[in-house]
Amino acid sequence: MALYEKPDYWSIKAKKEGYPARSVYKLQEMEEKFGLFSGASRVAAKSRFFKVLDLGAAPGSWSLYALRQWGKRIFILGVDLSPLSRNYDAGLFGGAHYVFLQGDMTTGEIRDAIVAQGPFHLVMSDAAPGTTGNPGIDTLRSLVLAEAALAYADQTLLKGGNFVVKVFQGGDTPRLLQGIRERFKTGRSFKPAACRRSSFETYYLGLDKESPLYGDVLKLSP
Ligand SMILES: C[S@@+](CC[C@H](N)C(=O)[O-])C[C@H]1O[C@@H](n2cnc3c(N)ncnc32)[C@H](O)[C@@H]1O
Numbered sequence: 001m002a003l004y005e006k007p008d009y010w011s012i013k014a015k016k017e018g019y020p021a022r023s024v025y026k027l028q029e030m031e032e033k034f035g036l037f038s039g040a041s042r043v044a045a046k047s048r049f050f051k052v053l054d055l056g057a058a059p060g061s062w063s064l065y066a067l068r069q070w071g072k073r074i075f076i077l078g079v080d081l082s083p084l085s086r087n088y089d090a091g092l093f094g095g096a097h098y099v100f101l102q103g104d105m106t107t108g109e110i111r112d113a114i115v116a117q118g119p120f121h122l123v124m125s126d127a128a129p130g131t132t133g134n135p136g137i138d139t140l141r142s143l144v145l146a147e148a149a150l151a152y153a154d155q156t157l158l159k160g161g162n163f164v165v166k167v168f169q170g171g172d173t174p175r176l177l178q179g180i181r182e183r184f185k186t187g188r189s190f191k192p193a194a195c196r197r198s199s200f201e202t203y204y205l206g207l208d209k210e211s212p213l214y215g216d217v218l219k220l221s222p
Contacts, residue, residue, distance in 0.1 A: 010194045014061065020085040023126055024061035025194035026203070027164075033190070034205055036162045037066060040121035041073060043160040049097075053120045053156065054078045055105050055149050056127025056166070059085035060093065067092045077117045079105050080127075106148045118156035125149035125165040128201070135170060135200065142168035146176055146204070153183070153206065163206035170200065180206040 010022035017024075031037055037052075044050035050073065054063050057078030066074055067089075078084065078100045084093055092098060099117065103110040105127060127149065129141035149165045157163060163184065167173050181187035184206030191202045 008196075018088045019061040019064060020059035020088055021061040022194055024065045026192035027062045027065055027124070027126075029192040029194065030164060030190060030203065030205065031069075034162075034207060036122055036124070036164055036205070036207075037070060037074075039160075039162050039207065041070070043158060044121045049073050049075050050121040051117075051119070052076045052122045052124065053114065053118070053152060055123070055125035055152065056080055056145070057084065057100070058082040060089065062124065062126055063098065064089055064092065067095075067097060072097065075099075077101065077114065077120075079103070079110060079114065105152075106144065111152075114152060115156060119158045120156050121158055121161045123149065123153045123157045123161070123163050125152075128166055128168075135168075139168045139170040139173070139200075142166070142201075143172060143176065146173075150176065150179060150183075153209070157209050159209055159212050161209045163209065165204050166201055167204055168200050169202055173204075177204050180204055183211060184209050 010025050014022045014024055041050045052066060052074060054076055057063050058080035063076050063078045066076055074097055076098050080102065081104055083102060084100060086093060093100065101110060101113050127145040129138060131138045146165045146167045153163045177187060177189060185208035187206050189202050189204050195201055
């Protein structure tokens with residue numbers, strides 16, 4: 001096993017607490033610091049439940065965290081190229097509060113299916129490309145996914161809603177953060193403690209979306 005893959009504190013904790021991946025602790029920290037879900041639930045105060053889009057959802061830790069925390073107050077649409085792990089969810093992924101789409105979030109077919117399930121109060125993307133070891137290529141591929149996630153926020157996120165997206169730092173990422181600042185009252189970057197020290201990943205957050213839905217700006221491949 002390569003050094004990078006060695007189970008560490010966070011992986012062991014995730015296993016003990018019944019999550020398929022350590023990434024859950026990144027989301028938990030961002031919720032505790034920035035109120036991603038609690039803000040979204042306030043925007044939806046008058047509705048029975050609030051809606052979340054989880055891009056790059058597999059194996060399912062972020063979705064599972066949200067379902068466990070918010071129970072019947074939440075509906076989640078998860079999207080990923082890969083299937084979810086069903087080892088920990090105790091039926092939650094098959095329940096009325098969860099829908100999963102398996103496919104590529106940058107394609108027209110998946111875009112139409114996502115838009116049909118919207119609008120959302122929180123759009124979150126932990127999507128990441130398979131890494132090649134070449135930082136230039138990996139950063140560029142990550143940016144394509146992050147820009148697609150922001151395009152979904154443009155088209156499906158309600159006014160007042162929240163946004164979080166994973167990026168591999170480098171290249172044109174400052175422009176993406178600038179784009180987030182133009183759309184949200186607060187735009188910032190944050191690296192959770194559970195990110196591997198060696199990793200160049202970080203998260204950009206957009207809190208309290210200012211504009212209403214654009215509706216026609218989502219530009220992805222057909
Ligand atoms: C770090 S994992 C996400 C972990 C997840 N948040 C969790 O808590 O279990 C990144 C995911 O992004 C997905 N991904 C990468 N490119 C994608 C694409 N074009 N469309 C959909 N999912 C994609 C990968 O399949 C992978 O499952």
